[in-house]
Amino acid sequence: MTTLTLADVHALHEKVRTERPLVHNITNFVAMTIAANVLLAAGASPAMVHSMDEVEDFGRIARALTLNIGTLSSDWIAGMKLAAAVYKAAGKPIVFDPVAVGATRLRNTAAADLVAMGPTVIRGNASEIMALSGVAGLASKGVDSSASSNAALDSAVALAKSSGAVVAVTGEVDYVTDGTRTVAIEGGHELMPLSTALGCSLTGLVGAFVAVAPAFEGTVAALAVYAAAGAIAGKRVKGPGFLPQELCDALYALDLEGLKTNAAIRSI
Numbered sequence: 001m002t003t004l005t006l007a008d009v010h011a012l013h014e015k016v017r018t019e020r021p022l023v024h025n026i027t028n029f030v031a032m033t034i035a036a037n038v039l040l041a042a043g044a045s046p047a048m049v050h051s052m053d054e055v056e057d058f059g060r061i062a063r064a065l066t067l068n069i070g071t072l073s074s075d076w077i078a079g080m081k082l083a084a085a086v087y088k089a090a091g092k093p094i095v096f097d098p099v100a101v102g103a104t105r106l107r108n109t110a111a112a113d114l115v116a117m118g119p120t121v122i123r124g125n126a127s128e129i130m131a132l133s134g135v136a137g138l139a140s141k142g143v144d145s146s147a148s149s150n151a152a153l154d155s156a157v158a159l160a161k162s163s164g165a166v167v168a169v170t171g172e173v174d175y176v177t178d179g180t181r182t183v184a185i186e187g188g189h190e191l192m193p194l195s196t197a198l199g200c201s202l203t204g205l206v207g208a209f210v211a212v213a214p215a216f217e218g219t220v221a222a223l224a225v226y227a228a229a230g231a232i233a234g235k236r237v238k239g240p241g242f243l244p245q246e247l248c249d250a251l252y253a254l255d256l257e258g259l260k261t262n263a264a265i266r267s268i
């Protein structure tokens, strides 16, 4: 298999910058501003809207949908399901972020229902991907991962096979799999999990890339761009406080040289 090169990744980032795809995000209250800024800095156009009454109209103009169950309540579930049905019918990509699945029955049921609707991509941390793929007895710590991404790799492959989605599991090393092909993406910074909603924001960025590229390639490219920008930002800050701002500045300025110095993609 030919692995996506960092030059291919850069070309897809330029495509995002040129086409500026509108990405419709139904995300959590914590992530809304951070994720919108990440999308803008990377060159895409975000809409953070969750009203059920606007789903059909946004479904006509947006090029991708992202669904994030971080601050879920039962009335939002119906909106997410309607949105998934609208984008599915329009043949537009859907990216699902199963925040804290495994922690509550509400999340477990909603996540299972949304996976059954056939999202294009599922992006989560290790605990979430393991819980979603049915690893029993996992102690959920809520929104933060209590496992390494490496430990979740088998679960990611199983989930990709059972759901038909491309699955991205993030952590110190990120993995993307479609059940057959698997690649690892290296980069990022150890401060990233100490700044909230950076995973949720990455899910939004995956939406922008799969709007302009096939699911597997778009997901790998989004993660590689984010890994490079995260590494650059992590070197600039003194702690997690200004990491989101530096990450946005790094995404905005990212070029091929920055990608090559700060991220790596390898087939496994």
Ligand SMILES: Nc1ncnc2c1ncn2[C@@H]1O[C@H](COP(=O)(O)OP(=O)(O)OP(=O)(O)O)[C@@H](O)[C@H]1O
Pocket: 099, 124, 125, 126, 143, 144, 145, 170, 171, 172, 173, 174, 187, 188, 189, 190, 191, 192, 193, 195, 196, 197, 198, 199, 200, 201, 202, 226, 227, 230
């Ligand atoms: N130890 C680490 N070293 C380098 N990068 C990391 C590390 N941990 C996480 N990251 C990066 O941080 C980003 C978010 O991944 P993470 O797995 O922390 O998401 P998450 O738990 O869903 O986040 P959140 O729910 O707070 O939005 C990814 O780009 C990932 O590669």
Ligand SMILES: Cc1ncsc1CCO
Pocket: 028, 030, 031, 070, 071, 099, 143, 196, 197, 200
């Ligand atoms: C902290 C937090 N709580 C619910 S969603 C969220 C953002 C990170 O997932």
Ligand SMILES: [Mg+2]
Pocket: 099, 100, 124, 125, 143, 199, 200
């Ligand atoms: Mg998360």
